[in-house]
Amino acid sequence: xxxxxxxxxxxxxxxxxxxxxxxxxxxxxxxxxxxxxxxxxxxxxxxxxxxxxxxxxxxxxxxxxxxxxxxxxxxxxxxxxxxxxxxxxxxxxxxxxxxxxxxxxxxxxxxxxxxxxxxxxxxxxxxxxxxxxxxxxxxxxxxxxxxxxxxxxxxxxxxxxxxxxxxxxxxxxxxxxxxxxxxxxxxxxxxxxxxxxxxxxxxxxxxxxxxxxxxxxxxxxxxxxxxxxxxxxxxxxxxxxxxxxxxxxxxxxxxxxxxxxxxxxxxxxxxxxxxxxxxxxxxxxxxxxxxxxxxxxxxxxxxxxxxxxxxxxxxxxxxxxxxxxxxxxxxxxxxxxxxxxxxxxxxxxxxxxxxxxxxxxxxxxxxxxxxxxxxxxxxxxxxxxxxxxxxxxxxxxxxxxxxxxxxxxxxx
Ligand SMILES: Cc1cc2nc3c(=O)[nH]c(=O)nc-3n(C[C@H](O)[C@H](O)[C@H](O)COP(=O)(O)O)c2cc1C
Numbered sequence: 001x002x003x004x005x006x007x008x009x010x011x012x013x014x015x016x017x018x019x020x021x022x023x024x025x026x027x028x029x030x031x032x033x034x035x036x037x038x039x040x041x042x043x044x045x046x047x048x049x050x051x052x053x054x055x056x057x058x059x060x061x062x063x064x065x066x067x068x069x070x071x072x073x074x075x076x077x078x079x080x081x082x083x084x085x086x087x088x089x090x091x092x093x094x095x096x097x098x099x100x101x102x103x104x105x106x107x108x109x110x111x112x113x114x115x116x117x118x119x120x121x122x123x124x125x126x127x128x129x130x131x132x133x134x135x136x137x138x139x140x141x142x143x144x145x146x147x148x149x150x151x152x153x154x155x156x157x158x159x160x161x162x163x164x165x166x167x168x169x170x171x172x173x174x175x176x177x178x179x180x181x182x183x184x185x186x187x188x189x190x191x192x193x194x195x196x197x198x199x200x201x202x203x204x205x206x207x208x209x210x211x212x213x214x215x216x217x218x219x220x221x222x223x224x225x226x227x228x229x230x231x232x233x234x235x236x237x238x239x240x241x242x243x244x245x246x247x248x249x250x251x252x253x254x255x256x257x258x259x260x261x262x263x264x265x266x267x268x269x270x271x272x273x274x275x276x277x278x279x280x281x282x283x284x285x286x287x288x289x290x291x292x293x294x295x296x297x298x299x300x301x302x303x304x305x306x307x308x309x310x311x312x313x314x315x316x317x318x319x320x321x322x323x324x325x326x327x328x329x330x331x332x333x334x335x336x337x338x339x340x341x342x343x344x345x346x347x348x349x350x351x352x353x354x355x356x357x358x359x360x361x362x363x364x365x366x367x368x369x370x371x372x373x374x375x376x377x378x379x380x381x382x383x384x385x386x387x388x389x390x391x392x393x394x395x396x397x398x399x400x401x402x403x404x405x406x407x408x409x410x411x412x
Contacts, residue, residue, distance in 0.1 A: 003314045005307075005321065006338055009054070011253040012296055015166065015220055018096055019054035020314055021334040024256070024301040024324040025102040025169065025224070027059035029072030029367065029399070030374060034406060035065065036084045037074055040374040042091050047373045048327065049095045052335035055320065056097045057169050058088075060104035060176075061160075063152040065410060066117040069106045069176070071399035076101070078155045085163035093166065100167040100220060101160040103153055103211075107177030108138035108186070109262050113400045116407060119145060121180050121187040121194060127263055131356045146193060146203060149177070154210040157221070167220025167253065170207055175261020178204050179226055182243065183235040201243050208250050222254040223247060227286030230271035231264045237286055241293060248295040256299040256322055257287045265359050267302055277302075280309045284316060291317045305345040307337045328369045329379070350385045361385040364392035 009017045032038035048056050062068050062075045076085065092099035108120035111134055120138035128134070141149070157168045172178035180186040181203045187194045193202055204223070211221055225243060229235045244255060259282065260266025264273065269282055278284055282302035291298040301322025304310055310321040326333055326345035336343040348365035352358040365388045372379035 005310055005314065009297060009319055011220060012251065013218055013220060013253050015098065015218060015253070017054040017098055017320070019052070019334070019338060020320050021053045021310065021337070022055035022299055022301075022320050022322045023048050023051070023053045023057060023327050024322040025057045025059050025171070026324050026328060026366075026370070027069055027073065028370060028374075029059075029070045029396070030370075031072045031074045033402065034081075035062070035068070035073060035075040035403070036081065037088045038084060040371075041074075041088060043376055044370060044374040045088065045091045046094075047331040049092055049097055050335075051327065051331040051333065052095070052338055053097055053323075053327070054334075055100065056092050057100045057102050058092075060102045060171055061156065063103055063105050063156040064117070064149070065407060067106050067110060067119065068114060068116065068403065069104065069109065070111075071114060071396055071403040076103075076156045076159050077152070078159065080159065082159065082163050085160070085165075089164035093164070098166045098220065100169050100222065101156075101165050102169045102171050102224070103156045103160070104171035105149060105152070105177040107180045108135070109175055110136060111400075112136045113397065115404050119149075119177070121189050124186050124188065128356055140189070143191070150203070150206050150210050153207045154214040157211040157219075158214040161215045161219050167222060168211065168215075169222040169224055169256065170204070170211065171224050172204050173224045173226045173256075173258045174267060175229070175263065178207070179229075179235070179261065182226070182239065183229050183231075185229065185231055185234045197239055197242055201246060204243070205246055205250065208247065208252060212251055217251075220253040221251065222256060223252055224256040224258060226259045226261075227257045227283045227290065228259055228266075229264060230260055230266040230273050230275055232273050234264075237289065240286070241290055244290050244294050248293075252296050254297050254299055254320065255290075255294060256301055256320075257283050257290060258301050259283050259286070268359055268362065269303055270355060270359070280304060280306065281313055284313060284318070287313075287318050288316045291319075305347055307342050310337065325366055328366045331373060348383070348385075357389070360392075361389040364388040367392055
């Protein structure tokens, strides 16, 4: 029988996804005071749970309050109040989807106005050309900080299970901390955490083991991995394949393949090393190769907004179709496709000369849609990229102030 988007999928731990469509992680930047989920996030996820995806993954939730990808980020640590997360999980599961929390540490990808702790495998600053000064130079982590971080991922996963989520996805892609460890470009360590690929992958593998040790067997544990960094001297496709071979030996329920980082935003379809990605389903070729060696199901995310492409992904032997931007614009796309519809999500994209600013403006346009749904409104038919960028920057600045004040009261 051929696999269709409506086919259920049983994961290695025996848990079943009701269909093959997944809402991929999108940082909401909507946390309330105390970096907790609240009304806006609940309303947004109501739309996604009604929208019909078999798997819903939260935007990245931070394992360390001192290191956030953005000032409206959600933090889940051992002493975080669980009630707001219980409500979030309940909403995500209300229509039968699996509800996973993406757990993450940004490493060096923290904007300067955030303050906090900017940790990385090595003190290699982000190179974003004339925009580099927006980011702080990171500090190389000590062995004790690495050990602490492993325990933090495990503690966040444990708290997620306590709150009623059905799984976690460990974020090891997009140039965040675990991706920085995997890449020889950012990991220049000479101890057991750097050098050979086995050493660079040690942190990810140790985190998978530590997370597994803190959660029950029916709780899903997934990993989001770059198929490559698309950067000279970075993490390559062969590296990704080898990491998946190592993950094969661990109880991992799914691997999501993406690509890129802030320096080389392949997840937005743009690469720094000049390599061309497919126009749709950016990472399908890589995913196909990796699915050939993976024991766990593979999901690929990036550039999928048409039903025909979702079908092509599944026909290529990929188990799950990951969709982010298209679901920000059209949260009920899965229901439409599952009912036989062919709706195409019109994705906003800004083509300015300054590629860095164009990427930021594209993100801020996507966020306008997220905010409209979070407020229970219908999005406008069109948003201005420049105006969206200005309001987004203004909001981020205001939230960064609130976050810094909160952090100061918390970690005296
Ligand atoms: C607004 C926004 C926020 C995102 N936040 C995250 C995130 O928190 N974690 C993550 O792994 N990827 C994040 N992504 C990347 C998506 O998960 C996905 O990999 C990427 O957008 C490509 O898929 P798409 O073409 O379907 O959007 C984000 C993307 C967008 C547009």
